[in-house]
């Protein structure tokens with residue numbers, strides 16, 4: 001089984017609440033707000049109790065990238081060229097804000113390449129994920145119809 005660990009969004013976290021009390025190892029109780037993955041056993045209790053949705057469980061090993069169809073490669077190229085151009089423009093400007101913009105564009109370009117290899121509409125990952133939502137117990141008012149429609153569209 002692919003083990004997971006917890007990551008906290010510092011932007012969403014309202015600090016000093018439930019995860020600190022439920023974590024069996026104290027991994028969430030850190031000075032710098034970053035969950036200590038060396039102590040995280042991946043139980044998911046912190047993510048379940050967080051009232052802000054600030055904690056996500058992340059796999060140690062990501063699934064293999066899916067083959068990209070031609071249209072996706074073309075769209076990815078366009079976005080990457082645009083990000084590279086913005087990075088170059090920011091690199092030529094003075095100041096810390098420009099430096100932040102330069103770095104941010106580089107990170108977005110890396111994200112585009114990585115993310116476009118996963119949950120593609122035509123990929124098995126998307127279908128498997130949607131099917132798992134139907135197979136597992138879901139809360140009241142879970143939109144089963146919408147999931148079924150999406151699965152039909154992907155068929």
Ligand code: SF4
Pocket residue numbers: 005006022023024025026027028035039040041042043044045046047
């Ligand atoms: S997943 Fe479990 S061990 Fe890891 S930080 Fe959350 S509560 Fe602690």
Ligand code: SF4
Pocket residue numbers: 008012013014015016017018019020028049050051052053054055
């Ligand atoms: S439970 Fe959520 S909001 Fe509360 S401290 Fe933990 S991560 Fe932050």
